[in-house]
Amino acid sequence: MECERVRKLIPLVSGGDGEIEETSLVERHISVCSSCNTLYQQYLSDREALKTLSSPSIPPSVEEKLKNLVETSLIQQRKKRAPLTVRIIRKITGVALIVVAILAFLFYMGREEPLQEEKPPEGVVERVEYKRMMNRAVENASIEENEKTTPAKREKCRLLDSADTSHFDF
């Protein structure tokens, strides 16, 4: 029963990743159980085998490529990165532009709107003009009988009589 439990713990404990109680249980058990001890030793040898890949062994051609790669990465970054003074100037310019934009906005919002004379719509103008013309026409028409009628007024009456008034709605 304990063998089964210990065998489940061996992969972690052999790699030094077991809890304290797990480690002590496994160590106690493998000191008396040869089959579990064999398994434990196999896992230890696996770790040793894995360590053979731990130190990088890279061919000289790849090492050369890696060196070039470091240089190219830094050169690319240097090209992309402007000098410190330029970066400071850029930041100051950016902040100044934002301040100017805010001030302009505040100025625009704060100014008073000039009073504008309201103009009546076009149709209303025509009606007002027409009414005035009709009043004068009636006045002039009645002037015909008056002794004080001037020649200018007579002429206006004559023009009104001769005008085409068919499109007017009286």
Place this chain on the structure above:
Amino acid sequence: MSSEVVIVPQELEKQLIERFRSGDSYALATLFESYSKRLFWVAFNILRNYDDALDAVQETFIRILNAISRFDTSKRFYTWACQIIINLCVDKKRRISGVRAAVSLEDVGLPPARQDPSEDGLSQNEKRNRVFTVMGKMPESYRTVLILREMEGLGCKEISEMLATTHATIRWRLHRARRLFRRIWEKEFGKES
């Protein structure tokens, strides 16, 4: 060919990063040169292709250069770089999955390992080839945790942070990965080897 693993002290890392931030464009060259081989090796073991691994390293450098202003210098630079390259490799692997067949170390032309005497009679070189073969037959998620734990020597906590998952998940994956590694090894090379 050199196989030494270079570790840059954290204080020096901080200084170099600060110098880069204040305008010295080549300050990171030391860090890149120190870690490029390790990063390449991690990428190569996941992608199992030279060109893809080189692409992943370059992409990692570019991402580092673009994000270095946001990097928290209280953390280790290599862990961060490793996190970037692992994520890139996982994405790349998904994209090219099934396009390229798994290769052996001889196929890719890697130089032989040191010929140390071995207790089980296998040369280091032979052992390394076998490990490479077995790893190639494992699912990517198990292979990644084994690479980070056994080859990079990272702890479960670091791996869980790197892969944005829980500590328990990493423990479970490691457990499964080691069992699977043993099973494939026995199937390929027999129980005694």
